[in-house]
Amino acid sequence: MTRSWMRYAILLAPLPLFLVVSYVLPFLMVAKWSVTDPEPGFGQYIRIFTDPTVQAVLIRTLRICVIVTLVSVTLAYAIAYNWVFGPPRRQRLIEYCVLIPFWISVLIRAFGWLILLRNNGIINESLMGIGIIKEPLALVRNELGSIIGMTHFLIPFAVFPLASALRQVDPRVLQAASGLGAGRMRIFWTVTLPMTMPGVLGAGIIVFVFALGFFITPAILSGGRSVMVAEFIYLQLFQTVNWGLAAAISVVLLVIVAALGTLLHKVARLDKLVG
Structure with a gap:
């Protein structure tokens, strides 16, 4: 029994070792920065809940994440429903449309939306060309642009768990x-x-968890006018060099993600979500 346990321990040892080196140690270092930079104490955590600038970024991030989550899940449910219950030809078409975006870089998709949504982009030029609008709509360089780009990126991630849940519905009940x-x-x-x-x-x-840590898409489509928390952390690290505040916000975000992960485990079994 002891030898068998030792063999399994040796085989499994690389995984926890990798997790410790790649995640636990860096997190402990970040947590250390949050209470030691620029001076020991919990001043950076107090600043998160008292600084108007930080609060504005957090509220904006929460607002955008909630909107993106509601829109993405609603559209993904309609797609998943047709994917599961639609005719075979429609199912194949939806399958291609869901899978192909995974082959395209998030950076390319963000620039693609920028070309579509800017003032002289395809959408505004087309609408003005047919006389629907007289001046360009503000579709980019704001929160709306970030919401559109993030929703487009995150819909496929919502389709798969929804399709898995729909496949478990007994047709006899319907x-x-x-x-x-x-x-x-x-x-x-x-x-x-x-x-x-x-x-x-x-x-x-x-x-929601994916949206909470989005960086590239909001940075490109908002043009720095609607800074979200991930971009704010980047600015604190590489522009204002306030590593303590950036570390404190990172720790708070990790705690939120861990709480959401625990909630996900309680409300739905992961093996059912992924099929």
């Missing part, structure tokens, strides 16, 4: 509801949606 006279909308609101709610919550948490 047939029984239909046989009792319920229409399609009533079946959806009273049967399908409640049965897939763990998948909805799981997809929402996944999208």
Whole structure:
């Protein structure tokens, strides 16, 4: 028994060692900076909850993340529903549309949206060309641009857990509801949606966590006018050289992500979310 345990321990040892070296030690160093730079104490954590600039960044980040999560999960649910219950040809088309974005760099996608949304971009030029608008719409260099780009990137991440939840719905339950006279909308609101709610919550948490740490897309599409928390941390590190505040915000974000991860584990089993 002892030899068998030793063999398993030797085989598994590289994984916890890798996690300790790659994540635990760097996190401990960041946590140390948060209470020692520029002087020992919890002044940087107090500043997070008292500094108007930091609070404005956190509130803006929370607002954008909530909007992106709601829009992404709603659109992803419609896509996943058609992917699971649609005809074979539609299923194949949706599958390609969901998978292809993973092959495109997030940087390329962000610049693509910048070309589409800017004042002299394709969308504004087309709308003005057909006479719908007389002057360009402010679709970029603001929060709206960040929301559009982040939503486009995060929808596929919400589709997979939702599709997995929808595949676990017993078709006989839907047939029984239909046989009792319920229409399609009533079946959806009273049967399908409640049965897939763990998948909805799981997809929402996944999208929210991804959105919370977004950097490239908001930085490009907002043009620095709607700074989110990840970009704010970057600015504190490399422009104002305030490593203590950047470390404190990073620790707070990690605590939030850990809490959301615990909630995800409680509301939905991970093996069911990923199929």
